[in-house]
Amino acid sequence: xxxxxxxxxxxxxxxxxxxxxxxxxxxxxxxxxxxxxxxxxxxxxxxxxxxxxxxxxxxxxxxxxxxxxxxxxxxxxxxxxxxxxxxxxxxxxxxxxxxxxxxxxxxxxxxxxxxxxxxxxxxxxxxxxxxxxxxxxxxxxxxxxxxxxxxxxxxxxxxxxxxxxxxxxxxxxxxxxxxxxxxxxxxxxxxxxxxxxxxxxxxxxxxxxxxxxxxxxxxxxxxxxxxxxxxxxxxxxxxxxxxxxxxxxxxxxxxxxxxxxxxxxxxxxxxxxxxxxxxxxxxxxxxxxxxxxxxxxxxxxxxxxxxxxxxxxxxxxxxxxxxxxxxxxxxxxxxxxxxxxxxxxxxxxxxxxxxxxxxxxxxxxxxxxxxxxxxxxxxxxxxxxxxxxxxxxxxxxxxxxxxxxxxxxxxxxxxxxxxxxxxxxxxxxxxxxxxxxxxxxxxxxxxxxxxxxxxxxxxxxxxxxxxxxxxxxxxxxxxxxxxxxxxxxxxxxxxxxxxxxxxxx
Numbered sequence: 001x002x003x004x005x006x007x008x009x010x011x012x013x014x015x016x017x018x019x020x021x022x023x024x025x026x027x028x029x030x031x032x033x034x035x036x037x038x039x040x041x042x043x044x045x046x047x048x049x050x051x052x053x054x055x056x057x058x059x060x061x062x063x064x065x066x067x068x069x070x071x072x073x074x075x076x077x078x079x080x081x082x083x084x085x086x087x088x089x090x091x092x093x094x095x096x097x098x099x100x101x102x103x104x105x106x107x108x109x110x111x112x113x114x115x116x117x118x119x120x121x122x123x124x125x126x127x128x129x130x131x132x133x134x135x136x137x138x139x140x141x142x143x144x145x146x147x148x149x150x151x152x153x154x155x156x157x158x159x160x161x162x163x164x165x166x167x168x169x170x171x172x173x174x175x176x177x178x179x180x181x182x183x184x185x186x187x188x189x190x191x192x193x194x195x196x197x198x199x200x201x202x203x204x205x206x207x208x209x210x211x212x213x214x215x216x217x218x219x220x221x222x223x224x225x226x227x228x229x230x231x232x233x234x235x236x237x238x239x240x241x242x243x244x245x246x247x248x249x250x251x252x253x254x255x256x257x258x259x260x261x262x263x264x265x266x267x268x269x270x271x272x273x274x275x276x277x278x279x280x281x282x283x284x285x286x287x288x289x290x291x292x293x294x295x296x297x298x299x300x301x302x303x304x305x306x307x308x309x310x311x312x313x314x315x316x317x318x319x320x321x322x323x324x325x326x327x328x329x330x331x332x333x334x335x336x337x338x339x340x341x342x343x344x345x346x347x348x349x350x351x352x353x354x355x356x357x358x359x360x361x362x363x364x365x366x367x368x369x370x371x372x373x374x375x376x377x378x379x380x381x382x383x384x385x386x387x388x389x390x391x392x393x394x395x396x397x398x399x400x401x402x403x404x405x406x407x408x409x410x411x412x413x414x415x416x417x418x419x420x421x422x423x424x425x426x427x428x429x430x431x432x433x434x435x436x437x438x439x440x441x442x443x444x445x446x447x448x449x450x451x452x453x454x455x456x457x458x459x460x461x462x463x464x465x466x467x468x469x470x471x472x473x474x475x476x477x478x479x480x481x482x483x484x485x486x487x488x489x490x491x492x493x494x495x496x497x498x499x500x501x502x503x504x505x
Contacts, residue, residue, distance in 0.1 A: 009033040009416055011037065011119070011135070012137050014385075015043045016044060016048070016138070017045055018139060020043065021402070022408065022409075023036060023097045024069065025405050035101075037106075043085075043088055043092050044088050047085040049144075050081055052165040055187060057078055061074035062239055069095075070236070076217055077213065077214050078214045106123060107138075109122035110122070114355050117132060117421030119132070119134045133381040133382075134381065135408055138348070144162070144163035147337060150315070163184075171195045174197055175197055176196045176199050176200070176336060177201075178200070189201055189298060189307070190298060197306060200310055200322075201310065203310065205451070207291070208287045208290075209268070209294070209299065211295075212297075243395040247468050250292065251445060253288075261286075265282065268299065271300060281302075286449075287445070288444075288446070290452045291393075355424070358378050360379060363378075368388035368462040369434045370387050371425040374390075380422030381415055383404075385401060385404050389461070390404065392464075393444075406477070410479045414479075418488070423484050423487075425484055426485055
């Protein structure tokens with residue numbers, strides 16, 4: 001391993017939406033000595049990796065962006081993945097972030113040096129990096145997941161995962177299976193039906209589907225947003241409060257949850273005329289318990305002559321295709337796995353060693369726990385973006401991320417300005433916080449009995465925030481210095497800047 005000579009003020013892992021946003025806000029706060037590491041060769045994160053047909057955001061574009069870097073020229077109400085990725089690229093260029101990125105560098109371990117208050121960041125190459133503070137911005141779903149299906153390795157046809165799409169494969173004239181009916185699948189299936197000879201959709205559990213009111217953004221609106229940014233801000237606020245209000249139906253099981261169920265069933269009845277297919281597609285769990293699906297072309301695609309919905313469980317894969325539990329063997333040229341991601345509910349997919357050699361993976365083995373989702377006691381100066389219990393069930397993830405970035409910048413500038421060796425959240429503070437969070441979670445729709453990726457195998461919810469986005473943002477604005485153990489460096493040095501960061505007790 002090559003030992004580094006330079007110690008960065010901050011190191012950011014990931015050059016997606018979150019990493020680029022964190023870089024912009026750090027620079028704005030006067031933190032200039034930082035580096036971004038990304039394992040790929042280009043910017044974009046999940047919007048770089050997910051390029052499957054039909055890939056798009058299911059949050060309106062005006063809301064799926066940072067408030068400090070708006071895009072007035074979104075082409076559609078729900079913009080496609082390529083346009084979102086280009087927006088991230090434009091952000092990096094506009095704020096001169098690209099020069100700080102080291103591409104092709106994959107992090108595989110972090111170790112905190114208590115003596116000098118420096119994180120050693122290990123990579124798959126021979127190089128190591130040193131940093132006083134670290135921001136983990138690789139996102140909640142960085143790694144795709146192959147399903148645990150018997151006989152998977154025996155299948156001799158073409159296998160494609162939705163998160164690693166094979167654009168060189170020609171679906172024309174092919175018999176194709178799609179395994180999964182989640183958020184990615186409902187976007188992929190309508191596109192495959194247009195091109196493949198036949199598509200078989202293997203469904204384990206039907207989800208709640210609501211209409212996707214996607215329209216092209218009028219040129220007049222784009223011009224108005226460009227010339228009068230306040231109008232775009234007003235439109236964003238209207239969307240924000242509309243989504244915020246939906247928490248009363250999707251986060252908590254209330255009479256409004258029943259209304260969402262009725263609306264979902266009405267959408268199903270309107271688009272699917274066959275009673276048996278409607279029965280196949282009717283969910284048996286509370287709306288909000290799993291991720292809501294947004295689509296207006298999924299149900300019509302399932303009813304095309306070259307598409308068939310199959311809800312018999314998959315027994316095994318075979319060299320020629322898929323065998324279901326009814327004994328039927330489905331011969332297939334290709335199988336598309338829209339089976340989701342390896343959700344790291346027990347922490348990042350590499351070892352993180354904190355004070356005294358403690359292991360984050362060991363401490364989070366039964367489920368991740370952090371303070372305000374962003375810091376873990378015993379791992380000073382380390383900040384988790386989209387960390388434990390920060391997931392929204394009703395609003396834009398980037399609204400939450402923006403609050404996390406602001407909090408991290410506040411803490412990082414405190415470490416640097418006050419010349420601290422480390423800033424470590426007190427264990428009792430973290431424990432009280434998580435006790436409150438878990439108590440509040442018991443009253444949410446996510447805990448009403450469905451099987452979702454939000455929960456660990458033991459049913460522990462380490463993913464979602466049990467409240468409104470406004471509540472989450474309020475807690476992230478409240479940086480309390482008294483919640484931390486602050487240790488000064490042994491050798492004093494001049495302040496990085498004359499402006500001290502104000503903290504509230």
